[in-house]
Amino acid sequence: MTNGRLLRWLRPWVFPVVLVGAFEWYARRAAALGSDALAPPSAAAKALAGAAIDGSLWTATGFTLGTAALGLLLGAVLGIALGVALGLSRRAAQLGSVSIEVLRPVPSVALIPLAMLGFGFGVRMELAIVAFATFWPLLVLVQAAVQQVEPRLLEVSRVLGLSARERAFKIVLPAIVPRLFVALRLGVAVALVVAVTVEIAANPNGMGYAMMIAQQSFDPALMLAWLGWIGIVGFAVNAGMLMLQRVVSRRMGVPS
Amino acid sequence: MIAAPAPLTARAALQPGAYHAPAGTAAQAVPFLRFDGVTIRLGGREILSPTSFDVARGEFVCIVGPSGCGKTTLLRAASGLVTASAGEVRRNGVKMTEPSREVAFVFQDYGRALLPWRTVEGNVSLALEAAGVPAAQRAPRIADVLGKVGLAKHAHKFPVQLSGGMQQRAQIARCLAQKPELMMMDEPFGALDALTRQSLQDELARLVREDGLTVLFVTHDLEEAIYLGDRVIALQANPGPGRPSLARMIDVKIPRPRDQLSTKEHPEYLHLRRELFAFIEQGHD
Numbered sequence: 364m365t366n367g368r369l370l371r372w373l374r375p376w377v378f379p380v381v382l383v384g385a386f387e388w389y390a391r392r393a394a395a396l397g398s399d400a401l402a403p404p405s406a407a408a409k410a411l412a413g414a415a416i417d418g419s420l421w422t423a424t425g426f427t428l429g430t431a432a433l434g435l436l437l438g439a440v441l442g443i444a445l446g447v448a449l450g451l452s453r454r455a456a457q458l459g460s461v462s463i464e465v466l467r468p469v470p471s472v473a474l475i476p477l478a479m480l481g482f483g484f485g486v487r488m489e490l491a492i493v494a495f496a497t498f499w500p501l502l503v504l505v506q507a508a509v510q511q512v513e514p515r516l517l518e519v520s521r522v523l524g525l526s527a528r529e530r531a532f533k534i535v536l537p538a539i540v541p542r543l544f545v546a547l548r549l550g551v552a553v554a555l556v557v558a559v560t561v562e563i564a565a566n567p568n569g570m571g572y573a574m575m576i577a578q579q580s581f582d583p584a585l586m587l588a589w590l591g592w593i594g595i596v597g598f599a600v601n602a603g604m605l606m607l608q609r610v611v612s613r614r615m616g617v618p619s
Numbered sequence: 620m621i622a623a624p625a626p627l628t629a630r631a632a633l634q635p636g637a638y639h640a641p642a643g644t645a646a647q648a649v650p651f652l653r654f655d656g657v658t659i660r661l662g663g664r665e666i667l668s669p670t671s672f673d674v675a676r677g678e679f680v681c682i683v684g685p686s687g688c689g690k691t692t693l694l695r696a697a698s699g700l701v702t703a704s705a706g707e708v709r710r711n712g713v714k715m716t717e718p719s720r721e722v723a724f725v726f727q728d729y730g731r732a733l734l735p736w737r738t739v740e741g742n743v744s745l746a747l748e749a750a751g752v753p754a755a756q757r758a759p760r761i762a763d764v765l766g767k768v769g770l771a772k773h774a775h776k777f778p779v780q781l782s783g784g785m786q787q788r789a790q791i792a793r794c795l796a797q798k799p800e801l802m803m804m805d806e807p808f809g810a811l812d813a814l815t816r817q818s819l820q821d822e823l824a825r826l827v828r829e830d831g832l833t834v835l836f837v838t839h840d841l842e843e844a845i846y847l848g849d850r851v852i853a854l855q856a857n858p859g860p861g862r863p864s865l866a867r868m869i870d871v872k873i874p875r876p877r878d879q880l881s882t883k884e885h886p887e888y889l890h891l892r893r894e895l896f897a898f899i900e901q902g903h904d
Contacts, residue, residue: 522698522700
């Protein structure tokens with residue numbers, strides 16, 4: 364029994380360990396042949412520890428996560444509000460459909476020049492782009508979720524005489540919570556990707572910029588350290604969201 | 620179109636249900652609830668052909684008929700959930716255009732009508748929140764209605780943790796919390812097993828008597844209609860052009876309180892049962 368459980372727990376780690384081992388072997392061989400483009404994972408881990416000790420790891424991670432979270436908050440609040448409105452009113456959905464379909468496919472990175480003109484380098488530009496990028500998936504998914512709210516519940520709200528505000532906050536929003544979490548998890552992933560992208564391309568702050576600096580100063584170990592760290596941070600954030608989703612579902616009496 | 624059912628209206632006015640409070644002269648002039656040529660067309664199809672009848676305050680009216688005859692639609696029109704294509708529903712002389720807190724609606728699919736994320740207590744509370752009852756006054760009122768429907772011990776459970784019968788009790792409790800004067804019930808016990816149904820029928824009859832409620836009760840179960848009703852209204856499907864959906868109106872003069880054994884052996888019950896069954900079968904060929 365215990366052995367079986369241990370095996371089940373270990374199995375997902377087999378492939379990463381093998382991969383890292385193979386990479387270690389390959390990078391060491393490349394280094395022995397005189398290449399400085401690659402660094403073995405052991406060197407990357409050392410570089411990561413160094414960044415953790417001198418504090419640059421935490422500053423950059425905090426900046427990227429903070430900006431991504433704030434941008435997501437902005438995008439999500441606007442996206443959820445508009446999604447609920449468009450989901451409840453067919454007329455509003457028709458009014459907005461063309462604008463949404465034209466604006467939604469614009470790649471968020473394509474907004475960097477515009478955002479730079481408007482906000483200059485720094486937090487505000489990154490916030491604006493993250494908000495823009497997360498706004499669309501939330502809008503579209505929330506609108507679909509609202510349209511699928513049990514019609515009987517909306518009738519109940521009419522018969523009980525709930526106001527439009529009460530209907531939104533007491534019926535519609537709680538009813539879409541499971542789908543809202545799916546949308547939010549997607550939004551978190553988008554926010555992180557876009558934040559790092561903006562930092563690589565334009566904003567001299569955060570994890571993306573730190574990785575660029577490491578690359579430009581021919582420090583492949585540190586660059587790989589950042590790359591691996593970004594992956595770990597993304598994994599941790601997603602796991603946190605899953606846990607939050609489970610807690611909320613349980614509290615709302617919805618078996619997850 | 621409205622002329623055809625007029626005699627029925629007159630008959631209903633002359634024969635109010637036998638078990639409601641005596642109506643004063645003013646109440647007789649303005650019936651509590653009046654269906655006046657109510658017609659509903661949806662997507663080019665006439666769901667309900669011109670239907671007229673009156674309901675007196677405190678009366679328990681059961682509506683029966685084959686599926687597709689417009690029973691549920693009639694109820695939805697009476698509560699303002701759908702608007703009549705022609706004719707009107709007047710409550711206390713005022714035309715009903717939209718749902719009102721004085722009219723409660725018990726849906727058949729209790730599983731969908733309860734908020735799954737709220738406990739029984741929370742679901743009942745919703746009616747009070749909608750009515751603007753201050754938070755401090757809600758708890759005693761919730762406890763009161765839950766006591767009435769026998770759910771006092773289950774106040775903190777979520778709907779998924781309850782049996783079908785208990786979920787329907789929770790929905791009825793929420794409707795009672797509205798303090799309605801009129802309760803619409805759309806096949807409320809249709810999905811329940813026979814024993815649960817019988818006990819809920821008896822409890823409903825008791826609640827209605829205690830609170831002096833007026834009830835419109837749709838059912839496909841003729842025995843249930845006779846057992847519960849002061850009057851049974853039978854609708855017919857596709858009555859033909861210009862003819863009313865309302866096919867038959869029967870007064871149930873069986874004394875109250877009724878009970879599952881002796882009432883169902885009462886000669887009047889057996890007589891009405893035979894009459895109604897014969898009528899419905901006739902309508903089917």
